[in-house]
Amino acid sequence: MSAHNIVPFHVYRNVLLALLALTVLTVLVAKPVSGFDAGIFNFVIAMAIASVKAGLVLAFFMQLKYDNKLFLVIIVSTVFFLALLFGICTIDILTRPALTSTL
Amino acid sequence: MNTVNRTAGEYAHHFENADHEFETSKFGIWLFLCTEVLMFGGLFVAYFLFSNLYPETFVEGAKYLDWKYGAINTAVLLLSSFTMVLGIYYAQNNNTKKCVTSLSITLVCGFIFMFIKYLEYAHKIEMGLLPGEMFSFAEAQSSNLGLYFSVYYMMTGLHGSHVLVGMGLIFWCILRARKGEFNSKYYTPIECVGLFWHLVDLIWIYLFPLLYLID
Numbered sequence: 001m002s003a004h005n006i007v008p009f010h011v012y013r014n015v016l017l018a019l020l021a022l023t024v025l026t027v028l029v030a031k032p033v034s035g036f037d038a039g040i041f042n043f044v045i046a047m048a049i050a051s052v053k054a055g056l057v058l059a060f061f062m063q064l065k066y067d068n069k070l071f072l073v074i075i076v077s078t079v080f081f082l083a084l085l086f087g088i089c090t091i092d093i094l095t096r097p098a099l100t101s102t103l
Numbered sequence: 104m105n106t107v108n109r110t111a112g113e114y115a116h117h118f119e120n121a122d123h124e125f126e127t128s129k130f131g132i133w134l135f136l137c138t139e140v141l142m143f144g145g146l147f148v149a150y151f152l153f154s155n156l157y158p159e160t161f162v163e164g165a166k167y168l169d170w171k172y173g174a175i176n177t178a179v180l181l182l183s184s185f186t187m188v189l190g191i192y193y194a195q196n197n198n199t200k201k202c203v204t205s206l207s208i209t210l211v212c213g214f215i216f217m218f219i220k221y222l223e224y225a226h227k228i229e230m231g232l233l234p235g236e237m238f239s240f241a242e243a244q245s246s247n248l249g250l251y252f253s254v255y256y257m258m259t260g261l262h263g264s265h266v267l268v269g270m271g272l273i274f275w276c277i278l279r280a281r282k283g284e285f286n287s288k289y290y291t292p293i294e295c296v297g298l299f300w301h302l303v304d305l306i307w308i309y310l311f312p313l314l315y316l317i318d
Contacts, residue, residue, distance in 0.1 A: 004122070004125070004195065004287070006192070006195045006196070007188075007192070009189075009192065012185060012188050012189065012192065013185075015185075016181060016182070016184075016185040019181045020178060020181060023174065023177050023178060023181065026311070026312055026316065027170065027174055027316070030170070030312070030316035030318070031316075031318035032170065032316060032317075032318055033170055033316070037318070042317075042318060043317075046312040046313075046316060047309075047312070049312070050308050050309050050311075050312055053308045054305050054308055054309070057184065057301055057304060057305050057308070058301075058305070060188075061184050061185075061187070061188050061297075061301045061304075062297075062298055062301045067129075068126055068129075068130075070130065071129070071130070071133045074130075074133045074134060074136075074137050075133075075137075077137070078136075078137040078140050078141070081137075081141060081144075082140060082141065082144045085141065085144050085145070085148055086144075086147075086148055086151065089148045089152060090151075090152065093152050093156070
């Protein structure tokens, strides 16, 4: 694949329309806006929609779909280190004895 | 100063060819974006843990945010990401005029985003919805509502400062594009600034539901 891949205009336009549609969807399924309530899944649904949007931005706007796959390795390692950050901090908070905790 | 005329297809001597230089520049930016995600990651961890420890505080805090402002800002940023890629698209097609127009629209979107952010901040500051110890809103239900606003101001503030930096970089790209420095052979600065701008957009995609739409 050439370093200078030209993506057709309509691809970018369709991605923008999909992103705007997903934004409307996020708002529509939000409890404070529409009253829609899926219990503990509210958070999961909101994050799933956000992740689909993030995927579209990464794949098309940031050209990952067409680009050198080495960049994908950087992203996967970013997610890995982010997961470590979340995981280790969560373990710390959840395992602190309540009596001695200063939180 | 730079003596390599990249507009004419030249490249620094330690690269094999212009494509090699282009790819290497992008590789550097991707590594930088990784460190950016990890910096924001610390704040996302704070949000995640505090919102689990004090769910009522976070639900109450989100009530003082107007989701309409957040939704408009999301649309503005998505549109700006679209015009950013169009800037690259037109540079790739040697259309300098449309490249400058696209980048200018992106810059205007940045201004709109920051203006809306200013309206939101001004309203909250007036109400006393301030971070931590500065919190002075009398009708708060939760005793630690200031915690929510500490997280709110840190996350949106760090994000907003990235928007400002991005706007400065886009302005620099516009100035260079106007001089005719970019064409199908060389547009590395727009490409790299674009990657940064999309990351700022990506972070907002997560911030919007987390801060404005929780129940």
